[in-house]
Amino acid sequence: MPGSDAFDLRQFLRGDGRNAGVWIALAALILFGLARYENFGSAYNIVSFLNYNSMFIIISIGMCFVIMTGGIDLSVGSVAAFASVVAAYLSPYGIEVALPGGVLAGAAFGAINAFCIIAMRIPPFIATLATMLAAKGGALVISGAQTISVDWGSNFTKLGMEKAFNILPWTIVIVAIVAIVLWVVLEQTSLGRTVLAIGGSEDASNLMGLKVNRAKVFVYLLSGGCAGLAGVFLASGFGAGQPLEGIGWELSAIASVVVGGTLLTGGLGSVTATVAGALLLGLVFNILNFENGRGTISLSAYWQMVIRGGFLFVVILLQTRMNASRQKAG
Amino acid sequence: MSDGSLSNGKAVSRAPAPLSLGTLRNHGGLIALVLILAFNALFTPNFLQVQTLFVNISQVATIAIVAIGMTLVIATAGIDLSVGAVMALAGALAPLIFLSDFGQAYPALGIAAAFVLPLLAASLCGLFNGIMISYLNVQPIIATLILFISGRGIAQVLTNGNLQTFSNPYFSYLGTGKILGLPFQGWLALVLALAVYWLVSRTIFGRYLLAVGGNERAARLAGAPVRMVKIGAYVLCAFLSGIAGLIVVAINSASDAARNGNLMELDAIAAAVVGGALLQGGRAPIFGAILGAVIIQLVKYTLLANGVEDEVALIAKAAIIVLAVYIQQARKE
Amino acid sequence: MHSLLSMKGIDKAFSSVPALRQAHLEVAPGEVHALIGQNGAGKSTMIKILTGVYRRDGGDVRFDDKPADISNPGQAQKSGIATIYQELNLVPLRSVTENVVMGYEPRRLGMLIDWRTAHRRTREILARFGIDIDVRAPLGSYSTAIRQLVAIARAVSLDAKLVIMDEPTSSLDDREVEVLFGVVRELKNSGVSVLYVSHFLDELFQICDRVTTMRDGQTVAVRSIAETSKLELIADMLGRNVEDIEAAGMTDLGGGEKQLGDVLLEADGIATGRRLFEFDLSVRRGEIVGLGGLLGSGRTEAGRALFGVDALTAGEIRLKGKRWAPTGPAGAIGDRIGMLTEDRKAEGIVPDMSVRENMTLALLPRLSRNGQIQTGRERQIVEEYIKALGIKTSNMDQPIRELSGGNQQKVLLARWLATEPELLILDEPTRGVDVGAKLEIQAIIRQYVDRGFGVVLISSEFEELVEGADRIVVLQDGHSVATLENPGITEDALVKAIAHHHTGEHA
Secondary structure (H helix, E strand, C coil): CCCCCCCCHHHHHHCCCCCCHHHHHHHHHHHHHHHHCCCCCCHHHHHHHHHHHHHHHHHHHHHHHHHHCCCCCCCHHHHHHHHHHHHHHHHHHCHHHHHHHHHHHHHHHHHHHHHHHHHCCCCHHHHHHHHHHHHHHHHHHHHCCCCEECCCCCCCCHHHHCEECCCEEHHHHHHHHHHHHHHHHHHHCHHHHHHHHHHHCHHHHHHCCCCHHHHHHHHHHHHHHHHHHHHHHHHHHHCEECCCCCCCHHHHHHHHHHHCCCCCCCCCCCHHHHHHHHHHHHHHHHHHHHHHHHCCCCCCCCHHHHHHHHHHHHHHHHHHHHHHHHHHHC | CCCCCCCHHHHHHCCCCCCCHHHHHHHHHHHHHHHHHHHHHHHCCCCCCHHHHHHHHHHHHHHHHHHHHHHHHHHCCCCCCCHHHHHHHHHHHHHHHHCCHHHHHCHHHHHHHHHHHHHHHHHHHHHHHHHHHHCCCCCHHHHHHHHHHHHHHHHHHHHCCCCEECCCHHHHHHHHCEECCEEHHHHHHHHHHHHHHHHHHHEHHHHHHHHHHHCHHHHHHCCCCHHHHHHHHHHHHHHHHHHHHHHHHHHHCEECCCCCCCCHHHHHHHHHHHCCCCCCCCCCCHHHHHHHHHHHHHHHHHHHHCCCCHHHHHHHHHHHHHHHHHHHHHCCC | CCCCEEEEEEEEEECCEEEEEEEEEEECCCCEEEEECCCCCCHHHHHHHHCCCCCCCEEEEEECCEECCCCCHHHHHHCCEEEECCCCCCCCCCEHHHHHHCCCCCEECCCEECHHHHHHHHHHHHHHCCCCCCCCCEHHHCCHHHHHHHHHHHHHHCCCCEEEEECCCCCCCHHHHHHHHHHHHHHHHCCCEEEEECCCHHHHHHHCCEEEEEECCEEEEEEEHHHCCHHHHHHHHHCCCHHHHHHCCCCCCCCCCCCCCCEEEEEEEEECCCCCCEEEEEEECCCEEEEECCCCCCHHHHHHHHCCCCCCCEEEEEECCEEECCCCHHHHHHCCEEEECCCHHHHHCCCCCEHHHHHCCCCHHHHEECCEECHHHHHHHHHHHHHHHCCCCCCCCCEHHHCCHHHHHHHHHHHHHHCCCCEEEEECCCCCCCHHHHHHHHHHHHHHHHCCCEEEEECCCHHHHHHHCCEEEEEECCEEEEEEECCCCCHHHHHHHHHCHHHHCCC
């Protein structure tokens, strides 16, 4: 964390995002869940919750970097679907091949995004919208529009189903490692600071002689790679590569990033708060599932999409209000 | 640099080199159209038949209608990702209304309501987008992303995710009727294009629209009601998307909330951009959007008719969008 | 003389329009060197070539005894040239430290940033300038003056040998200017050269050693500041003889006999919170009221308040004797007020629209019936104004961006005249237009008030105010502090009133 001589928990949790409230909301929801549902605090629920949401957390972190530069990546959902198919095909060779393969497949789409945005100067949302389409088409082509079952004989499925050192599932451990590494990159390296500077003012970053293009290539590669990793998790967790998955994932990721206090226009952001945002969004669905289970409400799967949109709407309203009050204060 | 000497002669004398990027930009659409038509005439079996024309007209109408709306939004330097979802919503509502008890009891009223209410709902979606963008200053991509996802979700919640089939000749006329032997929706698209063209070129709204897209601050300081103009553009876009949604339902005699208008936002953006709309705003080439829609449709048809899979067609479409924006983009530099 | 920087025979053209022709510039080590010239003279093109933003078409650049072939700003920085732009080259959302060390962060363990050292180093440099602030706070939370000093601190920390300052004082108050000058002298003492670009000639005499004057893309004079006068510099910039300037007035606003009518508009202690705190004004029919003051004194904000762009937080406006609550530009136009804005490109023209569409933009509500524009009437009105104002355009459907600055400005003036406002607010109406167009525009303004309308004239050119306005209201720090009446205002009196407002109270 910039500047503090001792470890500053507040700074760590919030980064320089504008919203420490996400942690409070998260804590409140957890307390609510613990009080209301018997099995909420069970090891099973916690582990399966984290396991399922690891995909969204990893995508949100990648998205966070893109948004901090003032860009956007709408392709993450289809890229994850594409990567899940690739990973499923590679699964007979084991996790050692399938995992890097999936991540590389995702990063390849990230490279296409970076090329379109930086070399061809196409606005990020158009470029990534096009890759969304291309990745979707690509996933359907290589899978023949079928879900591709993974090889259950190899060690591939252990990723989602077995625990590292008998404590936590591998996916959660990997997400934690990725999050910590990226936190260090953002807070402690020149590259991370350049990412934030670009979002603050790209012109100024250029005039300061920062390596703007390198940082932009990095964020789109990262976002693609994160989406690829999420695809690997998807394939291992559900035992199949799923070319039709990923619809609306970009929305979840954007919502998580924004609720974590990252400015949509870039320049300010936090990895830790983004993780909290992703957990918060996941928890909303977790609690809705519990309510469904208790029979107090009965929501079809279609409500998920409505709720995701509604969640983003509320978050944006909050951020708008926050910005307005900040401007008044300034 | 002496002021006053940047004479008019300069603009005139800038003759475009043959087949330069400039030529592509100004006539790229037409060139592409001719190339595709020539290709099809030569290689696609049964292309030069009336039936082919019918199929393409009935398919292109929906793209064209949405592309007209998208062109208006892009003219304000905005974007609307929610058009497909709005189509699904309007399309899901219509059969719900005329298949309801009320609709069965009063068929005429039911049909009327099945047109009016879905379009009203669509317009409300546009109003939501417009208010988010102009009053809350949310970026258009993000603001319309909300309905992009939840709009379709609402449509699916309403229909419980079921395919609603129906047989209602009055409603189906929208998708299957013919005037002078040509599909009704083709005529409808043409009439809407003329109306919007008139709106853009002859009315105060149209002039303000282009001014807001061309220089928002200047427009506001010259008295343009910037917020209202933007809201108007999004409402019109959503309204037109609603019409397109109804047409799709009428063509299929069935409403499928999961598929109606799926990926339409991409077709519409591509058509608008191929037709000459600038993402930076300030231009609203309505007939360009129609031309763009025709090209997009013909590309789809060409790939399909020559046995290329749907999935590969998606990739081709992605390439077209990137290429079209790239060519348009170069214009500003 | 041994030079740190030597640019010789520099040529540069933009799409075959020459911007620089054989221009030259020399800066000695440890020298504070001024670069002056009117808008469009080529100063900024020269600087952008030096800093690698543009590539020169011809000529030689030597820096620090080496041929300098700088092709991007990063390279300029590495070779020891730092540019302090107004706002452009800092990131307000990031901390002070980051803005100083970004791209050159002290490291530990090879790749991690050593924040402790970074903060310390930043504090030390700022301390040299006599500034003690929290370097971890976002830069945006500090004033423009501090931001500029931070930019200079960045340059110093990069061991710059030449610091380029582009209009550094235009938004600083007197005290801040003093601090800045202190920093400039500190740089000079430590052997750093400064290239100082400014419109404020008085400043040059306080801190500069030599001055290079540019006009129409050429270097027209290099003078030692100790051996020149303000008048001589102005003569260089304008390309006229000193005697001519002394003899003749330079503006064409001055009219015949004044016949003042009723009071048109009165503002009473209005404030908008945007650098406008207490402002009084009254405008009568047939009167041009000038608003004088330095940049940032609240001149433009006063105009915006009268036009309803910024909402009032205090005070009251009366229009023709009745209380008037501004609701925004559209409402003001409806009540027959117009405002020609200062920044033609950002707030005036819609570049891709035609001359016709630009001209009638504010008139549209009155040009349309049931929402439909009456094109016949539109063309007729546009035709009239093109003729009356002598606008040079091939036809009324030519895109306005293809016109020269002066003609664009005339189109915008016509935009407002066509709405026949009773009160017209003009913010820098002649900025960036050539001398001929300037005189024409000023004549049009005078004709207009003679028809019994009122004009509020905002200008940073003292001559324009002194000779053009019937009355000048002087602003300082968002307050109206003095009123000067014509005839009898001299430039000296205005300068004095602006500099020390108490001397103007008796007027």
